Amino acid sequence: METIKLSQLITWLEKIAAYMQENKTYLTELDSAIGDADHGFNMERGFQKVIGKIEELKQSKDASVLLKNTGMTLISSIGGASGPLYGTFFLQASMVLKDKNELTLEDLKSSFENGLKGIKSRGRATTGEKTMIDVLEPVVTTLITAVEQNLTISDALTNMLAAAEKGMKSTIDMLATKGRASYLGERSVGHQDPGATSSYFIVKALKESIN
Amino acid sequence: METIKLSQLITWLEKIAAYMQENKTYLTELDSAIGDADHGFNMERGFQKVIGKIEELKQSKDASVLLKNTGMTLISSIGGASGPLYGTFFLQASMVLKDKNELTLEDLKSSFENGLKGIKSRGRATTGEKTMIDVLEPVVTTLITAVEQNLTISDALTNMLAAAEKGMKSTIDMLATKGRASYLGERSVGHQDPGATSSYFIVKALKESIN
Amino acid sequence: MKKLINKVEDVITEQMEGMAAAHANIQINLEPKYVWRTKETKKGKVAIISGGGSGHEPMHAGFVGVGMLDAACPGEVFTSPTPDQMYECAKKVENGGGVLFLVKNYTGDVMNFEMAAEMLNGEGIKTQNILIDDDVAVKDSLYTAGRRGVGTTVIMEKIVGAAAEAGYDLEQCAELAKKVNSRGRSMGMALTSCIVPAAGKPNFDIAEDEIEIGVGIHGEPGRRRIPITTADEITTILTEAIFEDKDYSRLLRDWNFATNDWEEKELVSKAFTSGDKMIALVNGLGGTPLSELYCVYRKLDEICKAKNVELSRNLVGSYITALDMQGCSITLVRADEEILKFWDAAVDTPALHWA
Amino acid sequence: MKKLINKVEDVITEQMEGMAAAHANIQINLEPKYVWRTKETKKGKVAIISGGGSGHEPMHAGFVGVGMLDAACPGEVFTSPTPDQMYECAKKVENGGGVLFLVKNYTGDVMNFEMAAEMLNGEGIKTQNILIDDDVAVKDSLYTAGRRGVGTTVIMEKIVGAAAEAGYDLEQCAELAKKVNSRGRSMGMALTSCIVPAAGKPNFDIAEDEIEIGVGIHGEPGRRRIPITTADEITTILTEAIFEDKDYSRLLRDWNFATNDWEEKELVSKAFTSGDKMIALVNGLGGTPLSELYCVYRKLDEICKAKNVELSRNLVGSYITALDMQGCSITLVRADEEILKFWDAAVDTPALHWA
Numbered sequence A, B: 001m002e003t004i005k006l007s008q009l010i011t012w013l014e015k016i017a018a019y020m021q022e023n024k025t026y027l028t029e030l031d032s033a034i035g036d037a038d039h040g041f042n043m044e045r046g047f048q049k050v051i052g053k054i055e056e057l058k059q060s061k062d063a064s065v066l067l068k069n070t071g072m073t074l075i076s077s078i079g080g081a082s083g084p085l086y087g088t089f090f091l092q093a094s095m096v097l098k099d100k101n102e103l104t105l106e107d108l109k110s111s112f113e114n115g116l117k118g119i120k121s122r123g124r125a126t127t128g129e130k131t132m133i134d135v136l137e138p139v140v141t142t143l144i145t146a147v148e149q150n151l152t153i154s155d156a157l158t159n160m161l162a163a164a165e166k167g168m169k170s171t172i173d174m175l176a177t178k179g180r181a182s183y184l185g186e187r188s189v190g191h192q193d194p195g196a197t198s199s200y201f202i203v204k205a206l207k208e209s210i211n
Numbered sequence C, D: 001m002k003k004l005i006n007k008v009e010d011v012i013t014e015q016m017e018g019m020a021a022a023h024a025n026i027q028i029n030l031e032p033k034y035v036w037r038t039k040e041t042k043k044g045k046v047a048i049i050s051g052g053g054s055g056h057e058p059m060h061a062g063f064v065g066v067g068m069l070d071a072a073c074p075g076e077v078f079t080s081p082t083p084d085q086m087y088e089c090a091k092k093v094e095n096g097g098g099v100l101f102l103v104k105n106y107t108g109d110v111m112n113f114e115m116a117a118e119m120l121n122g123e124g125i126k127t128q129n130i131l132i133d134d135d136v137a138v139k140d141s142l143y144t145a146g147r148r149g150v151g152t153t154v155i156m157e158k159i160v161g162a163a164a165e166a167g168y169d170l171e172q173c174a175e176l177a178k179k180v181n182s183r184g185r186s187m188g189m190a191l192t193s194c195i196v197p198a199a200g201k202p203n204f205d206i207a208e209d210e211i212e213i214g215v216g217i218h219g220e221p222g223r224r225r226i227p228i229t230t231a232d233e234i235t236t237i238l239t240e241a242i243f244e245d246k247d248y249s250r251l252l253r254d255w256n257f258a259t260n261d262w263e264e265k266e267l268v269s270k271a272f273t274s275g276d277k278m279i280a281l282v283n284g285l286g287g288t289p290l291s292e293l294y295c296v297y298r299k300l301d302e303i304c305k306a307k308n309v310e311l312s313r314n315l316v317g318s319y320i321t322a323l324d325m326q327g328c329s330i331t332l333v334r335a336d337e338e339i340l341k342f343w344d345a346a347v348d349t350p351a352l353h354w355a
């Protein structure tokens, strides 16, 4: 059966780090419009730390160890809202991957699903609040459908990325009701959410690591 | 003999006040280049105070009372360097005018001479240091010559004003060695001294009150 | 960007080193970052710890010392510190009396401190979290992350710190902290934006003739923008926003030591009213000279007198800042005897000290 | 211009009113303007009075109180107060021990305080004037109005204030003040210009990538302009300027009570050297956040350690400012036992208080 290899997950993390570095200013500018102008720096700092440990992580034969480590590193290096949220995402995603050294589409779905659940419970938020959830929820929905429809991993990822992009753009018109942007009330409308944007890059990095 | 009347001295003070008001920004800008950007406000504040008492001063039949009061008012309302200096000028000028209700050219000369002496001793400065003295010293010299040459008051005033203007402009090229501008060293060169400029207006006001 | 800094990456570390060099009453740890008091505590004293993003100096590190905080965890500029920082810091200063985290209500701070509390409670170190959510600029907590924590933080840290020093236990300290929070209200405004070192440019653009009303302490834009006006008018806007604020109720999370889980509890802030006695903080946001704050205090005092409200104690100065932002905030905390007693108690920290 | 002020004409008065409303330890008089301590002095105590242009808050009014100044005379912004102000103020607080005027060395301040001293001595109230001229940015006193009085003023006010409180007589206070002056050196720099309220625009233009070295506290341009650089580099420039400053001699005027006239006396400041113990002031100019000053203090401490110079005491904060100017100054005062004793003595003023 078609699977995602550990090496591809490593590539994923490396690509995320590259995207965060590349888009540091962009993400920060988005955050400066409706937040506190640090999201890009936060994400870059966190994933640079992850990359700093990548050689060590490469030794591991267990996807859960890889993602758990990533989650812990993000938690202890990002801070802010995105630290615990993305940290929790990877931590919870790792929980369903114990002892796996490759992931089926079903595994990918379960891990994203569990990761999203973690974000929602840690952040006490749901869709439509102008956060990363507006990307990750449709991404998970797409994954569930892909499993049901027995899609190839490649097709699933194509659909995920489309959903992520749509989700990210959908945040532009939303009124923020969670996170810093919520303080702006109506003035939050018209700006794309930084966290939704970094989530989009995470999905994009995944697709590109596997195709 | 030709004299300056008390009413003309009153007009003089009124004209000074008008000049200071009109040139408040100009004087302050000069002071902002080589000082602390307050000379215009200082002079305006001081002479407005003098004007506030002018009705009372008009009652007096004694030039020395008029100028002494002016000096005291300037001292207690200007502050900074120009307060004690101009205050002392009028105070010392008043000393030689006891009981006079009109001034000969000789009287004018003595009062300016004594006023200048007061400024120089209070400020411990001399000509060529880029201060008001660079206007007042040549003005006094002109007055002395005018007395010697027996000029009319009108001609004397014409010469005084010319000397004042020349003195004022001469400060442009000078290196300041007294007052705030001295802190600038070489950088003080190329700027006209604010105090020399207000002194020029004082002389100009005198000429215009008497002609 | 014009700042007295070296490399952007080193800003927090170097400022901590400078503080430690200047003040013998505090010490610093750099990996992970925290600041703690030099003088040992009495066995059994509750450890009062706060923290949050940097950029608000002197808060929090400047409030570490006898009679106030046992420790503070500085995060990156405007970014909450991380759970491992808080965890290490708590382990360092906990002395048998448990830990009280004083947390400003921002999503990031709340989540990170909750994770730390979970870790500590998991290890049997009794830890409670108290939120500060006093910013009346944030109107409706249903549609927002709730009110932000601003000026009341300073006052809470002083009062709860004094109570802990005087022997209050964890539960008593937590109760007192909640009381202070329920009695505190703040409102801020900005004349200019601040510049985050890493960003190198202002967070928001604002014209020479505009001011921003209802800003927080993170260079975030406020609720509305108005043409620039007088200090009296600005003070009136801020003060009236505080007094017009009605009874305010919200659910805040407590750690329940019986169930070992979070539990939501209602906290009600009663509207201010005639006859109240206040501790007032007129706070500069970092780039505002002290002299201007006195102009604000003057009008605040006048307005309060007219409302028959007494300013029993006050602080005028830059205590909770937003880097170099020009602007100010007003905080009023309705005092009672207990609060005044602990306000007046001796304190010895870099930023506040009296005997 | 963005400032928390009302009408430009009312700025000083309203700030004084705000201070008096906030601080019970001071009182104000408005016609003429002065601020004096609330607590009565012991009969025979020397009255320590300072003053100068406004815009340097908290100096001087913020240093009025027990253990420091008896009174302060605020002038217009950056303009020396007037002799009648000083005269009335001295008459109010003089209590049989005579008057010591602490005067920053600016032409205006010197002349106005001299006139006041002449008036008071003329009436038989013993009055002495002490100058502070500590700014090493002003090189050659022969070709200038002499060095400006800057940061050492704060330290002198503290030390001489404590000595007067402890019972030093006029002559002893004057000697001690001269000693502090002869041991104090300062150097400042600006990132931005300040804006005088009445002028409404910056005193000087300075590019985004330039800084001004050797500025005073009146928004006057400095001695040279350099490209913007790091805090470490800036601190090094300021500190080295202070340490490179050689023995410095000048004539300062004393009032001679025998001749009833001024008399010039030489005062020599010895260059700093290895082994010296210092009181250090890292001072913000009004618009600079406290956090950045700690970055400066860090480097100052490092440089001094390398020179075997001990920073025995310190103040880090905005104590002598230039309105909203961004920038900082460093002041070092070579301490001895007497100086440290009076530095450590209790003080209770709006801006400095310890026990």
Ligand SMILES: Nc1ncnc2c1ncn2[C@@H]1O[C@H](COP(=O)(O)OP(=O)(O)O)[C@@H](O)[C@H]1O
Binding pocket: A031, A035, A036, A038, A039, A042, A043, A079, A080, A081, A082, A083, A085, A119, A123, A124, A125, A130, A131, A132, A133, A178, A179, A180, A193, A194, A195, A196, C078, C079, C080, C107, C108, C109
């Ligand atoms: N309660 C929440 N649930 C989910 N995501 C959230 C929540 N609050 C904020 N976020 C996300 O976090 C992003 C901001 O992250 P970041 O700027 O790093 O943290 P901070 O807001 O603390 O500065 C937002 O754009 C949003 O997508």
Ligand SMILES: Nc1ncnc2c1ncn2[C@@H]1O[C@H](COP(=O)(O)OP(=O)(O)O)[C@@H](O)[C@H]1O
Binding pocket: B031, B035, B036, B038, B039, B042, B043, B079, B080, B081, B082, B083, B085, B119, B123, B124, B125, B130, B131, B132, B133, B178, B179, B180, B193, B194, B195, B196, D078, D079, D080, D107, D108, D109
């Ligand atoms: N020692 C001095 N003797 C004579 N004039 C002086 C002296 N020092 C300064 N001045 C004059 O005073 C002017 C500045 O006055 P002003 O700006 O009102 O006072 P300040 O310098 O205190 O701000 C200078 O332009 C100069 O003409």
Ligand SMILES: [Mg+2]
Binding pocket: A031, A035, A036, A037, A038, A039, A080
């Ligand atoms: Mg952010």
Ligand SMILES: [Mg+2]
Binding pocket: B031, B035, B036, B037, B038, B039, B080
């Ligand atoms: Mg001037």
Ligand SMILES: [Mg+2]
Binding pocket: A036, A038, A080, A081, C053, C077, C078, C079, C080, C108
């Ligand atoms: Mg943040």
Ligand SMILES: [Mg+2]
Binding pocket: B036, B038, B080, B081, D053, D077, D078, D079, D080, D108
């Ligand atoms: Mg001046």
